[in-house]
Amino acid sequence: MNIGQAADASGVSAKMIRYYEQIGLIRPPSRTGSNYRVYGSDEVHILRFIRRARTLGFSIEETGALLALWQDKTRASAEVRDIASEHISALETKIAELESMVGTLKHLVHCCHGDNRPDCPILDDLAGTTAKSKGH
Amino acid sequence: MNIGQAADASGVSAKMIRYYEQIGLIRPPSRTGSNYRVYGSDEVHILRFIRRARTLGFSIEETGALLALWQDKTRASAEVRDIASEHISALETKIAELESMVGTLKHLVHCCHGDNRPDCPILDDLAGTTAKSKGH
DNA sequence: TCTTGACCTTACCATGATGGGAAGGTCTAT
DNA sequence: ATAGACCTTCCCATCATGGTAAGGTCAAGA
Structure with a gap:
């Protein structure tokens, strides 16, 4: 082959x-x-x-x-299970990080009126000009 | 500076x-x-x-x-919101993928006795020797 | 003033996993 | 014999970041 x-x-x-x-x-x-x-x-x-x-x-x-x-x-199958378990933990950590990002972004998008006004809470947050946009 | x-x-x-x-x-x-x-x-x-x-x-x-x-x-703030919304979608797709991996792995780890026996369902799954380990 | 150490500069190399392409050799079917 | 589909190696690119080396600069203390 x-x-x-x-x-x-x-x-x-x-x-x-x-x-x-x-x-x-x-x-x-x-x-x-x-x-x-x-x-x-x-x-x-x-x-x-x-x-x-x-x-x-x-x-x-x-x-x-x-x-x-x-x-x-x-x-021993225990070794294999350890590798898999550690990998699950790593994946779950990654998922939690991504979910945190999504949570913040959803909040920002929700606050954004999304029209033609130049005023934009998303950019304000990125610029750090707002006081704690999370936990309003 | x-x-x-x-x-x-x-x-x-x-x-x-x-x-x-x-x-x-x-x-x-x-x-x-x-x-x-x-x-x-x-x-x-x-x-x-x-x-x-x-x-x-x-x-x-x-x-x-x-x-x-x-x-x-x-x-226009709408442009910003579009970028953020697309990014949220991409993140959510990624999260779903990772969750699918975690689901499969958890199932496999659950099936694994994790002792000294060389028999290991996780490896069997990776090798493809088992018939559909998911959905037992 | 001289020295020392902390900073700065550019330039190159490495990561992890994959794809792309070039230049050239080989095999198969017509 | 030739065309086209394969194979070979070698190099480059990605994406964002870190490291390292060789050399220049600055500030503080002896």
Whole structure:
């Protein structure tokens, strides 16, 4: 299987497959006489694993750790759960930050009359000319 | 005022002030005879505006647009509200994505016994060996 | 006055994950 | 034999920020 076919089969772009190889996330595959990379179903399986982990928001580093655990027959599932739990916490922190931004912005938009008057509470807030626009 | 003092006064690092100047977000300030950048309260005010917009998750490009509107005395507040509203939508989309990830991960962690057994539903899901782990 | 340390300048490199493109080699079907 | 679809490596760009190095400047104290 060539890299393009492996890309189609795994959902990981050829570009990224080469990149994952370059950074050591996956092992260099064997090559044909004309230097083409050759992949088998094992490699495709690994690439699918990586894609799924990335889709769930794991960083490449975390993905590498999960991959190592996946391939380690003696691993304890507790390790995996720890990685996942920490990742959940990080995601929830990020969500809370975004929700805080949205809350502030919604408040500002709500206060904005949105017509042709040049007066604008949103800009006033950004400029810091209003006294505590939150908590009115 | 030197760049370090402007940084302290605005909360924007000296590094970023130079960067904002370089990309044209802010105007090059005047210089002393020894080529030091000189800032006044107007510039600090602008930098604070930028910092606040960045804190609210506006990209530098959006921040530039808001800045232009802020400095345009004839602007309509509706334009500002449109930028903010679009930004809220983008943030909410991002939040939904993250929440979806968290939901899946929580389910997986919940299914994981987390002991020393090598069997692990989280890895099984990543590997795609389980039939639809979601919606059990 | 000289020195020291804290500041300033520019220029380059790095991040993380991905895409784009160029220049050149290879394979397959016509 | 040739066209076109693939492959190879190498370099560049993103976005916002931090770091570092080499060199110039300024203020305060000995």
